[in-house]
Amino acid sequence: MKVLVMIKGSGADEERFTPAKMAPEAVEAMFAAMASYNEKLANAGILLDGAGLLPSSAGAKVVFEGGTTSVVDGPFTEAKEIIGGYWIWQVNSLEEAVEWAKQCPTDPNGVRQVLEIRPYAEEEDFGEGYTPEIKEREARLAEQIRAQREKA
Amino acid sequence: MDVRRTVEAVWRMESANLVIALTRLVRDVGLAEDLAQETFASALQQWPAEGVPENPAAWLMTVGRRRAIDLIRREQARAEKYAQIAADLGSQTGGETGGQSNSDDMLSLIFVACHPVLSRESRAALTLRMVGGLSTDEIARAFLVPSATMGQRISRAKRTLSEARVPFEVPRPDELPKRLSAVLEVVYLIFNEGYSATSGEKWIRTDLAEEAMRLGRRLAGLLPKEPEVHGLVALMELQASRFRARTGPDGEPVLLADQDRSRWDRTLIAHGLAELRRAMALGRPLGPYSVQAAIAGCHARARTFAETDWEAVVALYDALAQLSPSPVVELNRAVAVLHADGPEPALQALDRIGADPRMVRYHLYGAVRGEVLQRLGRLAEAAQEYERAAELAPNQRERSLLMARAAAASARDGSGSTA
Numbered sequence: 001m002k003v004l005v006m007i008k009g010s011g012a013d014e015e016r017f018t019p020a021k022m023a024p025e026a027v028e029a030m031f032a033a034m035a036s037y038n039e040k041l042a043n044a045g046i047l048l049d050g051a052g053l054l055p056s057s058a059g060a061k062v063v064f065e066g067g068t069t070s071v072v073d074g075p076f077t078e079a080k081e082i083i084g085g086y087w088i089w090q091v092n093s094l095e096e097a098v099e100w101a102k103q104c105p106t107d108p109n110g111v112r113q114v115l116e117i118r119p120y121a122e123e124e125d126f127g128e129g130y131t132p133e134i135k136e137r138e139a140r141l142a143e144q145i146r147a148q149r150e151k152a
Numbered sequence: 153m154d155v156r157r158t159v160e161a162v163w164r165m166e167s168a169n170l171v172i173a174l175t176r177l178v179r180d181v182g183l184a185e186d187l188a189q190e191t192f193a194s195a196l197q198q199w200p201a202e203g204v205p206e207n208p209a210a211w212l213m214t215v216g217r218r219r220a221i222d223l224i225r226r227e228q229a230r231a232e233k234y235a236q237i238a239a240d241l242g243s244q245t246g247g248e249t250g251g252q253s254n255s256d257d258m259l260s261l262i263f264v265a266c267h268p269v270l271s272r273e274s275r276a277a278l279t280l281r282m283v284g285g286l287s288t289d290e291i292a293r294a295f296l297v298p299s300a301t302m303g304q305r306i307s308r309a310k311r312t313l314s315e316a317r318v319p320f321e322v323p324r325p326d327e328l329p330k331r332l333s334a335v336l337e338v339v340y341l342i343f344n345e346g347y348s349a350t351s352g353e354k355w356i357r358t359d360l361a362e363e364a365m366r367l368g369r370r371l372a373g374l375l376p377k378e379p380e381v382h383g384l385v386a387l388m389e390l391q392a393s394r395f396r397a398r399t400g401p402d403g404e405p406v407l408l409a410d411q412d413r414s415r416w417d418r419t420l421i422a423h424g425l426a427e428l429r430r431a432m433a434l435g436r437p438l439g440p441y442s443v444q445a446a447i448a449g450c451h452a453r454a455r456t457f458a459e460t461d462w463e464a465v466v467a468l469y470d471a472l473a474q475l476s477p478s479p480v481v482e483l484n485r486a487v488a489v490l491h492a493d494g495p496e497p498a499l500q501a502l503d504r505i506g507a508d509p510r511m512v513r514y515h516l517y518g519a520v521r522g523e524v525l526q527r528l529g530r531l532a533e534a535a536q537e538y539e540r541a542a543e544l545a546p547n548q549r550e551r552s553l554l555m556a557r558a559a560a561a562s563a564r565d566g567s568g569s570t571a
Contacts, residue, residue, distance in 0.1 A: 002419065042369070042373055043373035045368070045370040046366065048420070049423065088419050090365070090366065091161075092359065092362070093157050093160070094157075095158040095160070095161040096161035096164060099161050099165060100165070122396075138414075
């Protein structure tokens with residue numbers, strides 16, 4: 001099974017993990033610890049992909065609510081959990097992903113950090129709402145996209 | 153979290169390290185594996201009751217070592233070998249508690265599990281057991297044999313290793329290429345057991361293919377300078393990326409040309425193509441796994457069947473035919489020729505291998521030749537070819553598919569001649 005693992009911290013703590021705002025030694029230590037963790041994941045054969053994200057000050061949110069659409073610029077200092085990066089792992093079970101996640105390097109000052117693990121949905125997980133008609137429609141859509149590409 | 157599954161997960165992660173550490177102690181990999189299994193049994197018994205320890209790897213290592221040392225002390229009066237080990241034990245100070253093995257140890261374990269004194273089936277079983285940490289039950293289910301049979305196979309394999317005094321070491325550089333290709337063969341065998349299965353429980357089958365990919369990636373980490381290791385990882389990942397698309401709603405096979413490419417696994421494709429680039433970047437002549445991966449890469453990169461770079465595919469099949477000549481490779485090459493150069497050259501390519509005994513009885517040969525004849529407008533011959541292929545088809549599903557094509561060709565032939 002494939003899982004998405006997101007590493008999160010609080011919006012208020014974000015600056016403490018922003019390399020540009022950290023002491024060079026701290027940045028070096030953080031990257032070194034993360035590099036050996038990634039190496040461990042890769043050597044175990046479970047790491048498929050992963051990346052770090054820029055701080056939320058570089059991002060934006062599009063919010064749909066009550067029929068209106070609004071755009072909120074970062075940083076999201078008020079957010080309880082902000083994604084700082086992610087991995088995609090191939091593991092045998094959620095329990096295995098948890099065991100690997102527990103080995104993630106932590107902040108030396110004990111700042112709260114959360115690893116959220118979410119398995120990928122498969123077609124059979126979509127339940128009865130994912131009817132043959134919808135499947136058929138998606139297949140037709142894929143066909144249409146292909147045809148358009150072929151013409152282009 | 154389910155405690156039992158947590159124990160199993162920790163076991164999958166740590167068992168190889170434990171077997172390695174115990175092999176260092178008792179100097180017999182089979183015996184070390186037995187001790188490791190006993191340790192696992194203790195964990196299964198204790199953790200659900202007492203909770204999973206803070207550092208499960210260290211717990212396993214401590215308990216495993218204690219069991220090994222008990223055994224050595226018990227046996228030292230009876231056997232000379234253990235007397236020597238016991239003497240050495242006394243001179244050792246303390247014990248390592250960490251679960252990390254160095255890369256040579258891990259490689260040694262893999263090479264021992266895939267040692268040529270063992271049969272291929274035993275190599276696969278032992279690799280899954282000692283390196284992958286699968287249980288006898290899981291391995292038995294994967295290979296569709298009773299658990300007792302698999303248990304015997306594993307015990308016999310361990311005994312064989314012990315009797316042949318197979319050393320726990322990485323092969324010498326002059327032996328490495330041959331031994332490595334035996335390892336890669338085992339990994340690919342495990343993958344294909346999962347990938348090409350038409351029967352058996354679906355989950356264990358997918359699991360098996362995933363296990364093979366994991367083994368391959370681990371090996372790539374241990375031997376980063378060996379192009380064929382990366383090539384094999386790429387091949388497995390690119391093939392597995394099509395898992396979801398290659399069966400229809402009723403479990404019927406969907407051919408590459410008809411697959412819904414939006415259902416291909418993009419993550420696996422990206423990783424597979426990166427591994428292929430790594431294989432090529434090493435700048436050595438490509439081996440058969442890398443070439444097959446490159447062919448799979450041509451398909452993975454094509455957004456539609458029609459957009460496939462068929463010239464490249466033909467060239468790669470030429471290379472593959474040189475590395476590992478076989479009529480099956482020629483048949484696949486003929487398919488690529490059909491799309492690259494048209495039906496006339498494809499027919500010539502097919503006729504060159506038509507007399508080969510392996511092709512005479514092979515339904516896919518007839519299926520391809522029928523298609524080529526149809527493209528040439530030789531519909532009556534196409535129908536005949538499809539019918540012959542249908543008779544050779546291994547299952548009802550493929551038989552009816554080929555009969556339907558035969559009927560379609562006949563019908564078009566009839567309508568063509570009356571028009």
